[in-house]
Amino acid sequence: MSGPQLITILGATGSIGLSTLDVIARHPDRYQVFALTGFSRTRELLALCLRHTPRFAVLPTQDAARKLQDDLAAAGLDTRVLVGERGLCEVASHPQVDTVMAAIVGAAGLRPTLAAVESGKKVLLANKEALVMSGALFMQAVRQSGAVLLPIDSEHNAIFQCLPVDYARGLESVGVRRILLTASGGPFRETPLAELHDVSPEQACAHPNWSMGRKISVDSASMMNKGLELIEACWLFDARPDQIEVVIHPQSVIHSMVDYVDGSVVAQLGNPDMRTPIAHALAWPDRIASGVAPLDLFSIARLDFQAPDEDRFPCLRLARLAAQAGNSAPAMLNAANEVAVAAFLDRRIRYPEIASMIDEVLSLEPVVEVKDLAAVFEVDAKARVLAEQWLSRNGR
Numbered sequence: 001m002s003g004p005q006l007i008t009i010l011g012a013t014g015s016i017g018l019s020t021l022d023v024i025a026r027h028p029d030r031y032q033v034f035a036l037t038g039f040s041r042t043r044e045l046l047a048l049c050l051r052h053t054p055r056f057a058v059l060p061t062q063d064a065a066r067k068l069q070d071d072l073a074a075a076g077l078d079t080r081v082l083v084g085e086r087g088l089c090e091v092a093s094h095p096q097v098d099t100v101m102a103a104i105v106g107a108a109g110l111r112p113t114l115a116a117v118e119s120g121k122k123v124l125l126a127n128k129e130a131l132v133m134s135g136a137l138f139m140q141a142v143r144q145s146g147a148v149l150l151p152i153d154s155e156h157n158a159i160f161q162c163l164p165v166d167y168a169r170g171l172e173s174v175g176v177r178r179i180l181l182t183a184s185g186g187p188f189r190e191t192p193l194a195e196l197h198d199v200s201p202e203q204a205c206a207h208p209n210w211s212m213g214r215k216i217s218v219d220s221a222s223m224m225n226k227g228l229e230l231i232e233a234c235w236l237f238d239a240r241p242d243q244i245e246v247v248i249h250p251q252s253v254i255h256s257m258v259d260y261v262d263g264s265v266v267a268q269l270g271n272p273d274m275r276t277p278i279a280h281a282l283a284w285p286d287r288i289a290s291g292v293a294p295l296d297l298f299s300i301a302r303l304d305f306q307a308p309d310e311d312r313f314p315c316l317r318l319a320r321l322a323a324q325a326g327n328s329a330p331a332m333l334n335a336a337n338e339v340a341v342a343a344f345l346d347r348r349i350r351y352p353e354i355a356s357m358i359d360e361v362l363s364l365e366p367v368v369e370v371k372d373l374a375a376v377f378e379v380d381a382k383a384r385v386l387a388e389q390w391l392s393r394n395g396r
């Protein structure tokens with residue numbers, strides 16, 4: 001390869017974005033930052049631009065973009081600041097870009113991530129919501145453009161590492177019996193059920209093993225994250241929901257496993273630090289240093305496993321049902337969940353109401369076929385309206 005690869009980081013100011021920049025900064029000979037995007041943390045984006053000198057930056061409003069442009073000019077940088085979703089799509093599909101890290105949280109990442117896919121980039125996918133919402137269209141776009149899609153979600157990155165290179169022939173053809181999707185069980189794995197009514201957003205965001213953004217932290221507490229990951233795994237590995245088993249593994253040392261017909265179970269292990277899957281996907285098929293400490297098996301000493309309890313984690317059941325129903329159901333589930341998590345973080349609803357609200361919203365709409373992106377966004381908007389109606393009906 002000639003010269004460093006040029007990289008766009010969508011969601012650079014977030015947890016995954018910052019971990020990506022940490023890995024990239026260790027390998028200036030291999031990677032160079034092309035564009036960085038942010039949303040509300042404009043001062044953080046300015047600091048990142050000063051450090052990594054990208055050619056482009058993106059912010060959501062004209063005012064914020066103008067201010068950043070002025071600050072960058074005052075510091076002597078010629079970084080161009082673009083605005084909004086158009087700007088995101090432009091830096092995701094720019095002809096000079098080799099690799100796009102898709103690390104915006106939620107449905108907001110769908111169009112820019114698809115723009116990267118459609119222009120045939122190497123796409124490192126952290127934004128699982130984009131794939132959950134539009135799986136069939138997303139994977140069709142990957143096939144049509146020849147984009148290289150590599151999973152960043154630690155479980156999916158682990159599964160990818162545990163599968164043979166020709167897994168696209170079909171899981172059964174390559175001898176896979178099951179995918180074992182591991183989950184930590186989050187901060188409420190052992191909390192008495194009666195106490196869940198009173199848990200706070202801070203408690204939900206205090207994940208025992210991983211440090212992440214607030215939305216995915218709440219999803220991990222409710223195990224909706226594992227439900228979204230189940231749907232994500234179905235699309236990435238062309239699996240049926242019944243080929244995937246969720247296994248609670250509180251230490252988060254095994255990041256997932258593949259169970260083969262001959263009785264072999266292949267696992268990927270490591271410290272719970274997202275720089276490992278990020279470095280893996282950035283360099284694939286090579287290996288590069290990520291800054292993650294070597295795994296100390298003697299201090300870990302033991303690995304535990306248990307089956308998930310769907311009474312404790314009703315979101316997991318809702319997501320499995322949506323995975324089985326397919327079509328519009330996952331987009332509906334995702335949008336209702338985004339509204340519910342935001343309402344919980346704003347203290348408008350109690351933690352157990354996240355699941356009851358999603359359940360009710362899903363029951364109000366029939367599952368329909370989604371033929372194009374417009375239909376996906378229609379479903380997304382409909383679910384958000386129904387979720388807001390739930391909030392007002394319940395006096396929030």
Ligand code: NAD
Nearest residue numbers: 011012013014015016038039104105108126127128212213
């Ligand atoms: P985060 O909240 O820390 O960061 C989110 C990023 O998205 C920020 O850069 C923010 O500026 C940007 N953003 C938010 N709303 C936006 C909008 N409306 N338009 C444009 N940009 C917007 O989240 P995170 O933990 O880094 O997670 C990012 C994605 O990666 C999520 O989809 C999450 O599920 C996935 N993921 C994260 C982890 C992790 O360890 N953090 C692990 C696996 C997968």
Ligand code: MG
Nearest residue numbers: 153154155229
């Ligand atoms: Mg994960």
